[in-house]
Structure formats: C-alpha cells, structure tokens
Amino acid sequence: xxxxxxxxxxxxxxxxxxxxxxxxxxxxxxxxxxxxxxxxxxxxxxxxxxxxxxxxxxxxxxxxxxxxxxxxxxxxxxxxxxxxxxxxxxxxxxxxxxxxxxxxxxxxxxxxxxxxxxxxxxxxxxxxxxxxxxxxxxxxxxxxxxxxxxxxxxxxxxxxxxxxxxxxxxxxxxxxxxxxxxxxxxxxxxxxxxxxx
Amino acid sequence: xxxxxxxxxxxxxxxxxxxxxxxxxxxxxxxxxxxxxxxxxxxxxxxxxxxxxxxxxxxxxxxxxxxxxxxxxxxxxxxxxxxxxxxxxxxxxxxxxxxxxxxxxxxxxxxxxxxxxxxxxxxxxxxxxxxxxxxxxxxxxxxxxxxxxxxxxxxxxxxxxxxxxxxxxxxxxxxxxxxxxxxxxxxxxxxxxxxxxxxxxxxxxxxxxxxxxxxxxxxxxxxxxxxxxxxxxxxxxxxxxxxxxxxxxxxxxxxxxxxxxxxxxxxxxxxxxxxxxxxxxxxxxxxxxxxxxxxxxxxxxxxxxxxxxxxxxxxxxxxxxxxxxxxxxxxxxxxxxxxxxxxxxxxxxxxxxxxxxxxxxxxxxxxxxxxxxxxxxxxxx
Numbered sequence: 001x002x003x004x005x006x007x008x009x010x011x012x013x014x015x016x017x018x019x020x021x022x023x024x025x026x027x028x029x030x031x032x033x034x035x036x037x038x039x040x041x042x043x044x045x046x047x048x049x050x051x052x053x054x055x056x057x058x059x060x061x062x063x064x065x066x067x068x069x070x071x072x073x074x075x076x077x078x079x080x081x082x083x084x085x086x087x088x089x090x091x092x093x094x095x096x097x098x099x100x101x102x103x104x105x106x107x108x109x110x111x112x113x114x115x116x117x118x119x120x121x122x123x124x125x126x127x128x129x130x131x132x133x134x135x136x137x138x139x140x141x142x143x144x145x146x147x148x149x150x151x152x153x154x155x156x157x158x159x160x161x162x163x164x165x166x167x168x169x170x171x172x173x174x175x176x177x178x179x180x181x182x183x184x185x186x187x188x189x190x191x192x193x194x195x196x197x
Numbered sequence: 198x199x200x201x202x203x204x205x206x207x208x209x210x211x212x213x214x215x216x217x218x219x220x221x222x223x224x225x226x227x228x229x230x231x232x233x234x235x236x237x238x239x240x241x242x243x244x245x246x247x248x249x250x251x252x253x254x255x256x257x258x259x260x261x262x263x264x265x266x267x268x269x270x271x272x273x274x275x276x277x278x279x280x281x282x283x284x285x286x287x288x289x290x291x292x293x294x295x296x297x298x299x300x301x302x303x304x305x306x307x308x309x310x311x312x313x314x315x316x317x318x319x320x321x322x323x324x325x326x327x328x329x330x331x332x333x334x335x336x337x338x339x340x341x342x343x344x345x346x347x348x349x350x351x352x353x354x355x356x357x358x359x360x361x362x363x364x365x366x367x368x369x370x371x372x373x374x375x376x377x378x379x380x381x382x383x384x385x386x387x388x389x390x391x392x393x394x395x396x397x398x399x400x401x402x403x404x405x406x407x408x409x410x411x412x413x414x415x416x417x418x419x420x421x422x423x424x425x426x427x428x429x430x431x432x433x434x435x436x437x438x439x440x441x442x443x444x445x446x447x448x449x450x451x452x453x454x455x456x457x458x459x460x461x462x463x464x465x466x467x468x469x470x471x472x473x474x475x476x477x478x479x480x481x482x483x484x485x486x487x488x489x490x491x492x493x494x495x496x497x498x499x500x501x502x503x504x505x506x507x508x509x510x511x512x513x514x515x516x517x518x519x520x521x522x523x524x525x526x527x528x529x530x531x532x533x534x535x536x537x538x539x540x541x542x543x544x545x546x547x548x549x550x551x552x553x554x555x556x557x558x559x560x561x562x563x564x565x566x567x568x569x570x571x572x573x574x575x576x577x578x
Contacts (some may be wrong), residue, residue, distance in 0.1 A: 025483055036537070036538055037506050037536050037538060038535075038537075039536075071255070072236065072237075074353065088255070120424050120425055122440070157539070158438050158542070160437050164433070164544055168433050168434050168547055169434060171547075172239045172431065175551060178558075179554070182558060183558070184457075185562075187460065187464055187565055190465060190468070191464045
C-alpha cells in the first residue's frame with residue numbers, strides 16, 4: 001500500500017494532460033491548462049484557416065462539478081453568458097455540472113485566457129491525489145456548424161485522507177478541552193486579583 | 198516625542214501613498230493590490246445604482262448599506278478605499294480619546310495607526326475599518342456614559358458585521374457596572390436603543406430585499422460550512438466529514454466559543470472592560486470554524502487600549518509577537534504548498550492550525566492573567 005501511495009504522484013504526473021487540440025478544414029483550436037495549484041489558467045488559441053474571413057464563434061464550455069469558473073473573473077471582452085449561477089464555495093460533492101458560452105467575432109488568430117479553479121474534492125482513504133477531467137468545449141461556427149473537441153484535460157488534485165479522521169478528531173477535541181480549562185483557570189486567576197482602593 | 202498631529206500626519210501620508218501605489222499596481226501588474234472583496238462591493242453598488250438588489254452579486258454577504266455607501270465607486274474607483282481610510286483614521290482618533298480617558302500615553306495608538314496590517318487592509322479596500330470604527334466609538338461613548346450614542350453606534354456595528362454581537366453581554370454589564378441587579382434602567386435603555394436599531398434595520402432591508410438579505414447578510418455566517426483550508430483548528434475535520442457529520446463538529450466549535458464568551462463577560466467585564474473584549478475577540482476567532490487573516494484586524498484594533506492595562510514586560514510582549522508571527526508564517530508555508538503548488542499537505546496544515554491555535558491560546562491566557570484591575574472610572578456627561 002505504501003508503495004502505491006509513494007508512486008501515485010509520479011503516475012499522475014505522467015498521466016496529466018495539459019494541452020488539447022482540434023483541427024479541421026475551417027479552423028484550428030488549441031488550449032493549454034497552465035498552473036500547478038488550485039487555480040489554473042486556460043489559455044486558448046483559435047485560428048481561422050481563411051485569414052481574411054470574419055466569423056462568429058461560440059464556445060460552449062463545460063464546467064464539471066469538480067471545477068468552477070468564477071463568472072466575475074471571465075473577461076468581459078469574451079462576452080460570456082452563464083446559463084446558471086456557479087456557486088464558487090461548494091465542494092465537488094455538493095456541486096453540479098455547469099456550462100457557459102464565450103461569444104466571439106474573430107478574424108485570423110484569436111487568443112485569450114481565463115482562470116479556472118479546482119473545487120475541494122472528496123477525500124480518499126489513503127491516496128493523497130486524485131485525477132479529475134476537464135472536457136474540451138464545443139465550437140459553434142457561423143451559427144450552423146458545431147465541432148466537438150473530444151480531447152480532455154487530466155489534472156491532479158490533492159485530497160484529504162479519511163485515515164486521518166481518528167487523529168484529527170482526537171487532537172481537535174483534546175486541544176479544545178485544554179483550551180477551555182486554560183482560559184477558565186487564567187480568568188479565575190485574574191478575577192481573584194485584589195481590587196486596588 | 199512624537200505628538201498626536203505628527204502621528205496623524207504620518208498615518209495619512211502612508212495611507213495616501215499606498216492608495217496611489219495600489220491604483221498604479223492594479224493598472225500595471227497582473228497581481229492586483231486591491232482586495233477581491235472590493236470588487237464585490239463595487240459590483241453590488243452598481244446593481245444598487247441600476248435599481249437592483251446588491252445580492253445579485255454572488256458572494257456579496259454584507260448589509261445593503263455598504264453597497265449604498267460605495268455607489269460613487271462607479272465614478273471614482275477609489276471612493277470606497279477613501280471611506281475605509283477615513284474610518285481607519287477615525288479608529289485612531291477614538292483610540293486616542295480612550296487613551297486620554299485613561300491617562301495613558303497616546304503613543305500606544307501608533308500600534309494601530311502605523312500597523313502595516315491595518316493600513317494595508319484599508320488601502321486594499323477591506324471594509325473592516327468601518328466596523329472597527331463603529332465598535333471603538335461605541336466603547337468611547339460607553340466610557341463617557343453616553344448611552345444614546347453608544348446604543349446607536351453599537352446597533353449599527355452589529356448590523357454591519359454580525360460579529361460584534363459577541364460583546365453584547367460585556368457591554369450590557371458595563372453600562373451599569375456599579376449595579377448588581379440584572380435589569381437596570383440604563384441597561385434596558387442601551388439594549389432597546391442598540392437592539393431596536395439593529396432590528397429596525399433588519400426589518401427595513403427585509404421589506405426591500407426579502408429573504409435574500411437575511412440569508413446572505415446573517416444566516417449564511419451561522420450555517421456556513423467552509424471546507425476549504427483556513428487558519429481554523431476545525432477546517433480539516435469539517436472537510437473530512439463534510440458529507441456526513443460536519444454539523445456535529447460545527448457545534449463542537451460553537452459551544453465552547455459561546456460558553457467562554459459568556460463566562461468571561463460575567464466574571465471579567467467589571468474589572469477590566471478592555472481585557473474582556475480582547476479576550477472575547479480571541480476566543481471568537483480561535484474557536485471559529487472559519488478563520489482567515491482578515492479576522493486578525495479585530496484584535497489588532499483593540500491592542501492600543503489593552504496593552505497599557507496589561508502588566509507584561511517588554512521582553513514578554515516581544516516573545517508573544519514572535520510566537521504569533523512564527524506560528525502564522527508556519528501555517529502560510531503549508532498553505533502555499535497546498536494552494537499554489539498543489540501538494541497534498543492537509544495533515545501538515547492541520548498541525549500548523551493546531552500550533553497557531555496553541556500560540557493564540559497561550560497569548561490569550563497571558564493577557565488575561567496579566568490584566569490589571571481597572572478602577573471604576575466613568576466620565577461625567
């Protein structure tokens with residue numbers, strides 16, 4: 001078991017996927033998930049194959065329950081539209097999947113970045129990291145064509161370990177009891193001071 | 198010797214400098230100087246300006262009054278910061294007035310006015326200085342035996358941020374501390390004024406904004422189950438048990454917190470009001486199920502009036518300060534590894550939170566034990 005715990009971060013690093021791409025006759029799409037902590041940046045580049053063409057592009061962005069996008073952090077110039085409120089404080093177990101759209105009118109190449117956050121995910125018994133997926137978007141091109149980016153990101157997220165529950169519960173209760181008695185004793189010492197005349 | 202005017206000029210200069218610097222950093226760097234909450238207040242103010250509810254802004258959990266005050270933010274982006282800076286300086290003013298009442302050196306106020314945490318928070322756009330100002334002015338008017346003013350300011354302070362309610366027992370006792378009877382005219386007067394204003398404001402905003410106001414401004418803070426890492430001793434237990442028994446562990450924090458606050462109110466208030474309220478603040482912060490760096494300003498604000506009434510040597514104060522800083526830095530080290538490096542260090546953070554809890558507990562006990570008995574001195578009207 002210990003060997004699995006030791007090598008699991010190594011496995012995850014190997015399995016992590018940070019770049020997804022899509023390419024067809026009208027456009028190419030590439031996206032990179034940047035960052036190693038709970039907050040990451042999604043860098044996206046869309047290139048129209050015909051450089052003189054002007055096209056309306058809508059990206060239908062899936063946000064699985066294991067992630068969240070703060071709608072206040074998505075730049076206004078991307079014209080984001082959220083179909084429902086994304087609660088940014090819930091852990092994954094209490095959240096649901098969401099989608100939002102990015103609406104652009106582009107010519108040639110277009111690049112943008114917005115932040116995305118990993119939610120606190122459910123703890124495991126003794127494996128300190130989990131792999132979570134982030135699917136690629138659907139690309140709506142000129143209102144009538146929809147392309148699906150089938151690639152998905154794989155990212156590792158640190159999680160708590162339920163095997164810690166006994167020690168954390170005992171430690172917390174013990175500290176609490178010590179604290180309560182220490183404060184009462186200190187207050188008792190103070191209140192028995194003699195009031196100066 | 199630095200005089201009161203020099204102290205205020207230095208306090209204003211440093212705050213104005215940071216206000217200008219913050220505007221510059223926000224415009225030129227990726228990492229913003231301004232607190233995220235400031236954007237939340239500003240967005241809510243915009244909703245109010247458009248005739249909508251401030252609660253349309255997700256995570257706005259304050260009184261609508263704050264959004265009203267910050268409406269000019271949409272014309273002058275740093276308006277709110279100016280308000281918070283003025284409140285910061287008013288805190289300094291009332292600290293000086295309180296020190297004068299006790300014939301203590303006014304220089305103690307510099308531990309707040311020139312405290313980097315204090316001026317950093319107001320210039321970054323945190324609204325805590327507003328509550329601190331209301332609280333300090335309440336204490337001042339209580340000391341001056343001006344019940345009307347104290348009642349109104351206290352009612353407002355609890356309306357703005359619910360946490361000053363922890364001082365209610367102490368203030369109730371202090372108002373007529375010569376009397377042993379539980380119900381006295383002055384006590385009832387203070388309760389009716391402060392409680393009446395608090396309830397009236399709740400009623401008005403409930404009529405305007407409905408349930409959303411009640412939930413977001415007050416109830417959320419009671420039912421909040423924040424599983425994300427923070428300084429609280431309870432964060433890891435709440436995260437691990439979020440899906441099955443977090444409520445029990447929430448109670449585990451709540452019961453000793455309030456039992457101790459009531460205990461100290463009853464047995465300490467009459468002998469030293471300042472030590473009692475800082476002890477209550479410590480207890481509220483360290484036993485809370487959520488504890489963020491923002492909470493530390495609550496006791497930093499009170500330090501200038503508390504320190505002169507505590508018999509601790511300079512060496513002991515330095516040791517206390519070092520203990521506090523080291524235990525906090527230790528927590529931040531592990532917090533950085535989890536938050537920014539994505540390392541699974543939850544147990545280490547819990548140990549760091551426990552050490553931070555122990556260091557705060559030790560400081561609290563030292564403060565209580567070394568507190569002076571302050572002779573009854575109520576200024577004449």
